[in-house]
Amino acid sequence: MKILVPIKRVPDPATTIRVLPDGTGIATDNVKWVINPFCEIAIEEALRIKEKQTGEVVLVTVGQSTWQEQLRTGLAMGADRAILVKTDAALDSLAIARIIAKIAGNEKPDLVILGKQAIDDDANQVGQMVAEMLGWPQATFASKIEIAADKISVVREVDGGLETIAFKMPAVITADLRLNEPRYASLPGIMKARKKELKEIAADSLGVDLAPKLKIKTLAAPPKRQGGRKVASAQEMVSLLHTEAKVI
């Protein structure tokens, strides 16, 4: 079983993100870069499947050279090899999906498992787009994956409850929070990761259309909410909610 896990590098979720005064980007001087938390869950799930079934877990990321660091972390967790599709351009989800689909076309995995969304752009698109481009089934927001002899059942977190769908491989699955709890890379894992294959390919050598269609014009901080007022008692809170805010 071969599993392809596309991952993304993002600022650590605990970082306070500041917009640059000219609105062209975010301040990166205080940023610690990590694997997107949902991508970690995807890697973990791939590793668990590999441990049950035997197979290969291949990581892929689309970004700058420095993103090797995140690939090495994934390799240290237990992935087998990694591909860095190198680009300095800020690509939109459609372009990223085209790249992943192309890589999947070459690698021919049984599963592509991704995080449901990246916590920087919160777009939640790539997995679904890759599935369509490959003509494969998709199961997003997966909280449980069951692999049987002839098909996969996935439980998905949807509005109002849990939905179960089924399909044969190859398929695309995106991971939700509850799918698993990712392991930490062990020291032996980190040592082994140094020797594992990490291949670099130039994004524009893949022959896919990378021209951006979703363009960011400007960034801004959201309107600041006025808060901070304290009340002295539960009684005062209820009274204000009734007479002042008029919501109860």
Add this chain to the structure above:
Amino acid sequence: MGDVLIFAEHQGGHFPKSTLTAVHAGLELAKKRGGKAVAVVAGDAPEAAAGEIAKYGVVKVIALAHPALKNYLADAHAQALAALAKKEGAEFVIATATAMGKDLFPRLAARLGAAMASEITAINDDPTFVRPTYAGNVMATVEIDGPIKVLTVRGTAFDAAKPGDGDAPVEKQNAEIDAGALKMEFVSFSATKSDRPQLTEARIIVSGGRGLKAGENFKTVLEPLVDELGAAMGASRAAVDAGFVPNDLQVGQTGKVVAPELYIAVGISGAIQHLAGMKDSKVICAINKDEEAPIFAVADYGLVADLFKAVPEMTEEIKKLKHS
């Protein structure tokens, strides 16, 4: 040019409030672009449901029918909608960013070779769109190129469309689907049972966090307040991860985004990711024994107190208010 196709999501013929948000946004967009707004209701027998949407101001409602559309499945729905969007010459295709919208629309966009802006919160005149990034800490103004543009709207960012006098015609169409290409099977849906309002539709939400200390306390301490207010109950990720309450109560960046009239956060510290899910609520209250808790910075009314005393007091006070 400027025509908008609105995907009117339904659950077995019933339209959640979130669908009316898409209708409102679609109408606004069509008006700004000088085009027509058309709604589409998909299913195996969608005509009756389609009639329900006819009063909201669109110029027509398409009842898109096919046996493969009986249950929602991404591949069949993407095929059907993509073919329809092209046929109707839509420039924009829009839906609310519900679980279905989020699952379907990127696939639809890819099928159309289109770019998509997820969870927009505003439509500008030019037209650019505003969408939240970095858990709502950075608002991005984006532009979409190409003959078709795909959008989902954040359910809390637009009002629900109101029924008017207009009665648009319902046009039945058979969906163009290559059934041989379909590979997904719907197995089952297990609904979370609750008599309370749904989180995304409730006027008042009371959420509990790790400060409740145990799942049992959600029942004994929080639920009386929830029910006295006729509210929905939510939770922070910490409470869900600790196993106090089920997953679908989670409010936050990666859970549900809500904007009720009143949000009461009990024993919730106010991590960025939680704030992302509720900071657009009209009125925010917080009860927490830690006066440094970040939640207080966004709360209109904050009470630094032991929630195990304060919440029952609040419940009692509201009972008194109702009977006065």
